[in-house]
Amino acid sequence: MNETANETGGAGPSHRSVEIGVAGFMALLALIGIYGSLKVGIGWGDEGPRAGFFPFYVSLIVLVSCAVNLLAVRQTSGQKVFAEWGQLRQVVSVLVPTIIYVALVPFLGMYVASALLIVFFMRWFGNYAWHTAVAIAVAVPVLTFLMFEIWFLVPLPKGPLESFLGY
Amino acid sequence: MEDIGNLFHGFAVVVQPFNLVLMVVGIVLGVIVGVLPGLGGANGVAILLPLTFSMSPTSAIIMLSCIYWGALFGGAITSILFNIPGEPWSVATTFDGYPMAQNGKAGEALTAAFTSSFVGALFAVIIITLVAPLVASFALRFGPPEIFSVYFLAFCSFVGLSKEPPFKTVASMMLGFGLGAVGLDQMTGQLRLTFGVEQMLNGFDFLIAVIGLFGIGEILLTMEEGLSFRGKPAALNMKVVLQTWARLPRYWMLYLRSCLIGCWMGISPAGATPASFMSYGIAKRISKNGHLFGTGQIEGVVAPETAAHAAGTSALLPMIALGVPGSPTAAVLLGGLLIWGLQPGPLLLSNRKILCGA
Numbered sequence: 446m447n448e449t450a451n452e453t454g455g456a457g458p459s460h461r462s463v464e465i466g467v468a469g470f471m472a473l474l475a476l477i478g479i480y481g482s483l484k485v486g487i488g489w490g491d492e493g494p495r496a497g498f499f500p501f502y503v504s505l506i507v508l509v510s511c512a513v514n515l516l517a518v519r520q521t522s523g524q525k526v527f528a529e530w531g532q533l534r535q536v537v538s539v540l541v542p543t544i545i546y547v548a549l550v551p552f553l554g555m556y557v558a559s560a561l562l563i564v565f566f567m568r569w570f571g572n573y574a575w576h577t578a579v580a581i582a583v584a585v586p587v588l589t590f591l592m593f594e595i596w597f598l599v600p601l602p603k604g605p606l607e608s609f610l611g612y
Numbered sequence: 613m614e615d616i617g618n619l620f621h622g623f624a625v626v627v628q629p630f631n632l633v634l635m636v637v638g639i640v641l642g643v644i645v646g647v648l649p650g651l652g653g654a655n656g657v658a659i660l661l662p663l664t665f666s667m668s669p670t671s672a673i674i675m676l677s678c679i680y681w682g683a684l685f686g687g688a689i690t691s692i693l694f695n696i697p698g699e700p701w702s703v704a705t706t707f708d709g710y711p712m713a714q715n716g717k718a719g720e721a722l723t724a725a726f727t728s729s730f731v732g733a734l735f736a737v738i739i740i741t742l743v744a745p746l747v748a749s750f751a752l753r754f755g756p757p758e759i760f761s762v763y764f765l766a767f768c769s770f771v772g773l774s775k776e777p778p779f780k781t782v783a784s785m786m787l788g789f790g791l792g793a794v795g796l797d798q799m800t801g802q803l804r805l806t807f808g809v810e811q812m813l814n815g816f817d818f819l820i821a822v823i824g825l826f827g828i829g830e831i832l833l834t835m836e837e838g839l840s841f842r843g844k845p846a847a848l849n850m851k852v853v854l855q856t857w858a859r860l861p862r863y864w865m866l867y868l869r870s871c872l873i874g875c876w877m878g879i880s881p882a883g884a885t886p887a888s889f890m891s892y893g894i895a896k897r898i899s900k901n902g903h904l905f906g907t908g909q910i911e912g913v914v915a916p917e918t919a920a921h922a923a924g925t926s927a928l929l930p931m932i933a934l935g936v937p938g939s940p941t942a943a944v945l946l947g948g949l950l951i952w953g954l955q956p957g958p959l960l961l962s963n964r965k966i967l968c969g970a
Contacts, residue, residue, distance in 0.1 A: 471783055478790045481805040485797075496802040500793040503786045510783035517777060539835045543828070 457529040464518045472511040478504030542566070554604025556586040631674050634667075638675040642682020647690050658944045680924070681733065688725040688917060692718060701920040704888040708905060708912025715908050719852035724913045727860060728867070732921035735871040736878065740929045791816050856910075863914055866895055870915050874922025878929070891919030 482497030482504065489495065528536075542565055549558040560582045567578035593601055594612065603612060641660060660679055664672035687702035692709035705725065712721040771781045794805040795815025806812035870891040877887035895915035896905045905912045 471787060474787060474790070478793075478805065481807065485802050485804045490800065493799060496797040496800045496804045500790055500805060503789045503793065507783050507786045507790065510779040510786065513779040514777070514783065517779070535835045536832050539832060 457526040457533065460525045460527050461518055463527040465515065468511045468514045468518070472508055475504040475507035475511065478507070538569075550602050552604060554607055555601045556590055557604055557606050559586045559589070631671055634671055634675040635678045638678025639682040642679035643686040643689070645679065645683045645686060647686040661944070661947070677928075685726060685729050685921075688729065689722065692721045692725060692913070701888045701916070701924070704892040704916035704920075705913055707892065707916075708907075708909050711906065711908035712910070712913065717908065720856045720910065721913050723853045723856040724860065724910050725917045727857065728870075728914045728917035729921040731867055732871055732874055732918035732923075733925045736875055736922040736925035739875050740926060743929065791821065859910070860914070863911060866899070866911055866914055867918055869894065869898075870918035871922045874919035874924075875926045877919070878923030878926030887923035888916035888920040891915040 478500050482501035485497040486495040487497040487501040489498075542562060546558050546562045549561070553561075563582040563585060564578050567573045567581065568575070571578075645660075661676070664675055667675070688705050688709070691702040691705040692713050695706050695710040709721045709725065712718065767785055771778050771785075790805075792815065794812055795803070796813060797804055803813065873891045873894065874887045877890065892905075892912065892915050895911055899905070899909075899911050901909050901911065
């Protein structure tokens with residue numbers, strides 16, 4: 446990661462490094478796609494293309510495009526900043542709790558996990574008082590539960606609390 | 613004649629109390645979704661899609677069309693009052709809408725915006741009504757090679773219209789195809805790209821992809837730009853509305869031009885955003901007050917709003933008749949139709965009801 450400061454103030458990763466990173470990541474996905482396609486066969490079967498035919502060529506095109514983009518990166522300025530570290534920190538501070546929330550859903554169920562997420566965001570970002578945060582964090586999942594489980598009969602992932610209550 | 617009969621039948625269905633309530637709820641929800649930056653029209657429809665699973669397909673389509681339409685308008689409200697475009701196609705509305713609000717003419721700008729959206733959408737609905745039966749009978753002759761060509765054309769125009777270097781667009785598009793290929797292959801019945809994970813049997817769910825890409829992406833983008841919210845007060849009383857209405861007919865040529873631009877862009881896979889920019893740009897060049905655009909000209913609000921709504925509504929046409937979505941929100945609506953088992957194609961009767969809902 447090149448750290449460069451520029452006229453608009455604020456340092457951050459440069460456009461060039463981010464481009465290289467994204468191209469590399471997509472190339473990795475393409476390689477996974479190629480590997481998976483080869484496993485099911487990429488040639489022509491009895492009645493037409495085999496299962497891996499389409500994803501193989503699609504991944505190949507992604508790989509080639511990434512290579513072209515990597516070559517084009519040399520024209521990208523190493524000076525221009527992609528985003529300031531401060532901005533990225535804010536993005537990550539939303540992203541990481543969301544990822545933790547998703548990881549918790551299979552264990553705690555969606556409703557309890559949502560309550561925790563709401564409390565967390567309201568306290569950390571919103572600086573709301575505890576009683577407001579807890580009140581809303583309890584009200585929203587309860588309302589959602591009533592709406593989805595009881596009204597629309599759409600089952601959402603539930604956890605130990607709901608089994609304890611008999612649902 | 614049969615079409616008009618279907619149209620009236622559609623109206624009769626729509627006017628049932630339940631459906632009317634749904635329309636009001638849909639429009640309110642749509643406007644809320646459109647006003648909130650970070651939740652665009654596609655997200656709103658995607659998030660509210662599961663709500664409609666317990667309704668009959670007709671009611672569901674009515675509600676979703678109203679959400680779609682409400683979201684289209686919600687974007688204009690924040691563009692004019694807060695200079696925050698709630699939707700990508702409202703960006704052009706901020707150019708003259710926000711200066712108008714700053715000059716104290718917010719009420720006029722809002723009136724112009726919602727009138728223009730209505731005119732644009734109505735024009736597009738009429739065009740769809742007239743053109744759809746022709747397109748539908750033509751669609752019956754579509755076989756796999758023709759469908760492939762239509763999609764190929766659509767994707768090529770994405771590459772052409774995008775301002776990113778073409779290879780980036782191609783890479784993203786192909787990655788999308790790759791994600792879609794995960795799961796059970798319909799032709800050979802084999803599992804591909806699942807790597808033994810049994811949850812991947814059905815591949816990546818459409819709704820998940822939409823909420824992840826559009827919803828979470830937008831929210832993170834809003835976080836990155838900081839959540840600042842400064843608004844301009846607006847008073848929308850009847851006098852302002854009537855005064856603005858009196859002034860608007862003068863711009864009928866502008867309306868016609870913007871509607872045509874919008875319909876063309878909506879039917880081709882360009883969508884509402886390029887329609888609004890193109891309409892604004894052309895209006896600026898042709899109008900007598902072109903050099904004043906950007907300081908608060910009412911034409912600068914009329915042009916993009918009309919085109920964006922005409923495009924948004926006519927984007928439904930290729931979706932319904934040919935199964936090719938003309939805009940991201942239409943793509944989500946298409947997904948919804950598929951989930952209910954309605955194969956978009958020559959669906960004339962559903963067509964009427966959607967038009968009535970919209």
